[in-house]
C-alpha cells in the first residue's frame with residue numbers, strides 16, 4: 001500500500017508464493033500491475049504495509065531500514081531497467097562499490113571487479129564513465145556490479161527494457177549465463193516474451209494479484225491464493241516460512257518467500273508431501 005497526501009493505494013493483494021533455491025522466475029504482467037512493487041518488497045528495498053517477506057528464512061519485513069540495507073548488501077543483487085550506475089564513477093569504480101562494503105582488501109576487490117568486467121565483455125572499458133558507454137554497455141556494467149558480491153538472489157526489473165533488440169538479447173544472454181555459472185536464484189520482471197520463456201517458472205500479475213503461476217520444482221509449488229482478502233487487508237500479506245506456507249488451502253493469502261541457493265534445507269523439503 002502506498003500512502004501519500006492521506007490517500008491510500010493498495011497495490012498488491014493476496015500475494016503468496018515461495019521461490020526455491022536456484023529457481024529462475026519471470027514475473028510478467030501489464031504495466032501498473034505491481035511488478036516493480038513486488039520485486040522491491042522481495043528484495044527488501046521496500047517494506048510491505050502488511051504481511052511478511054522471507055528471504056532465505058530471514059524476515060525482511062521485520063528488519064529496520066539499516067538491517068535491510070546490510071542484509072541486501074550481503075545477499076541480494078539488483079539490476080534496474082535504467083542501469084542506475086553512478087555517473088561520476090568509472091565502470092571499474094561502479095563495480096567496486098558493493099565490493100568495498102565487504103572489506104576484502106583493495107587488491108582482491110580490484111582483481112574481482114576487473115575479472116567481472118572482462119566476463120561481460122568490457123575489459124577494454126574499465127576507465128570509461130557511464131556517459132561514455134552505450135546503454136547495452138552500461139547494463140553490462142550493472143550486471144557485473146550486481147554479481148560482484150555473489151548474491152544468493154539476483155533481482156532484475158526489466159533489465160532489457162531500455163535496450164534495442166540486439167543489445168537486449170546480449171544482456172539477456174549474459175544474465176542467464178551468469179546466473180547459471182554462479183547458481184544464483186534469479187527473479188526478473190520482463191515484458192520480453194523470449195526472455196520470460198527462458199525462465200523455469202512464470203508468475204503473472206494483473207491488478208496487483210497473481211493470476212497465474214506455472215509453479216515451481218516438483219509441481220507442488222504453492223499456488224498463489226486467489227480468494228478475496230479479509231476486509232481491511234491490504235498489500236503484501238503474511239508470509240509463512242518456505243516449508244510451511246506451501247500447503248494449499250491453509251496457506252495464508254499474501255505470503256511470499258524466496259530461498260537462495262545457499263540454504264537448500266528448508267525450502268526444498270516441505271511442500272511436496274501434503275500438498276498433492
Ligand code: ADP
Pocket residue numbers: 002003004009011029030031032033034035036037038
Ligand atoms: P509495474 O511495475 O507492474 O508497472 P508498479 O509496481 O510500478 O507496476 O506500480 C503498481 C501501482 O502502484 C501503479 O498503480 C503505480 O502507479 C503505483 N505506485 C508505484 N509506486 C508508487 C509510489 N511510490 N507511490 C504511489 N503509488 C505508486
Ligand code: MG
Pocket residue numbers: 035036037
Ligand atoms: Mg515496473
